[in-house]
Amino acid sequence: xxxxxxxxxxxxxxxEPVHLPCNHSTIxxxxxxxxxxxxxxxxxxxxxHGLTSNVNNRMASLAIAxxxxxxxxxxxxxxxxxxxxxxxxxxxxxxxxxxGTGTRLTIIP
Amino acid sequence: EADIYQTPRYLVIGTGKKITLECSQTMGHDKMYWYQQxxxxxxxxxxxSYGVNSTEKGDLSSESTVSRIRTEHFPLTLESARPSHTxxxxxxxxxxxxxxxxxxxxxxxxxxx
Numbered sequence: 001x002x003x004x005x006x007x008x009x010x011x012x013x014x015x016e017p018v019h020l021p022c023n024h025s026t027i028x029x030x031x032x033x034x035x036x037x038x039x040x041x042x043x044x045x046x047x048x049h050g051l052t053s054n055v056n057n058r059m060a061s062l063a064i065a066x067x068x069x070x071x072x073x074x075x076x077x078x079x080x081x082x083x084x085x086x087x088x089x090x091x092x093x094x095x096x097x098x099x100g101t102g103t104r105l106t107i108i109p
Numbered sequence: 110e111a112d113i114y115q116t117p118r119y120l121v122i123g124t125g126k127k128i129t130l131e132c133s134q135t136m137g138h139d140k141m142y143w144y145q146q147x148x149x150x151x152x153x154x155x156x157x158s159y160g161v162n163s164t165e166k167g168d169l170s171s172e173s174t175v176s177r178i179r180t181e182h183f184p185l186t187l188e189s190a191r192p193s194h195t196x197x198x199x200x201x202x203x204x205x206x207x208x209x210x211x212x213x214x215x216x217x218x219x220x221x222x
Contacts, residue, residue, distance in 0.1 A: 030207070031207070032207040032208055034210075036211070038152075042215065042216070043199045043201075043213030043214055043215055043216050044152070044199070044201075044211075044213045045213065046210035046211060046212070049208070049210065051208075091207040092207050093206075093207055094159070094205065094206075095207070096142070096154060096157050096165075096167070097140075097142055097154070097157075097201065097203065097211055098154050098167075098168060099144075099151060099152040099154075100151070101151055102151075
């Protein structure tokens with residue numbers, strides 16, 4: 001299984017952009033890059049995913065490096081409600097969905 | 110809008126009791142998962158299913174068992190609960206391709222006393 005590496009924790013000020021990095025140097029051509037987040041005391045929720053091109057949705061943007069060996073989840077304007085653990089996951093084909101340790105994001109008021 | 114439900118949300122039960130945690134989804138998803146998560150710790154995959162009559166053990170060994178008799182239903186059973194089973198159990202489902210998102214239930218917080 002291709003693996004991802006994320007910082008254990010990050011802090012950001014409220015109302016500022018947040019860039020959450022993810023390294024996946026062993027990614028294969030058919031791996032999709034998914035991001036999920038888990039708010040305190042809740043189940044994970046989907047944030048965004050992509051294959052090669054950058055992606056935008058109402059929650060965030062996903063910037064994928066040209067060689068696909070890294071990606072960045074961008075929260076354009078962090079709020080206190082964005083404090084969560086963010087997981088970067090690679091998924092291909094019929095693979096099972098497994099999580100790593102993720103990045104614990106703290107938002108400073 | 111996620112249509113995946115777990116019951117109960119909270120359960121406190123005595124040692125030795127048999128319990129079943131329910132998970133149902135109305136999206137017609139083939140793939141379903143069970144995860145175990147202790148407070149502040151990682152999500153560990155304990156069971157998954159690719160469809161009716163298909164069940165597999167996950168990466169973390171668990172004394173629980175699962176069944177998949179209907180597409181929408183993926184219950185998890187502990188035949189004899191022990192304090193070491195105290196944890197949060199999360200259920201998820203996905204259509205199954207890498208290009209689709211997974212949906213999670215709200216979880217069941219189990220305490221065995």
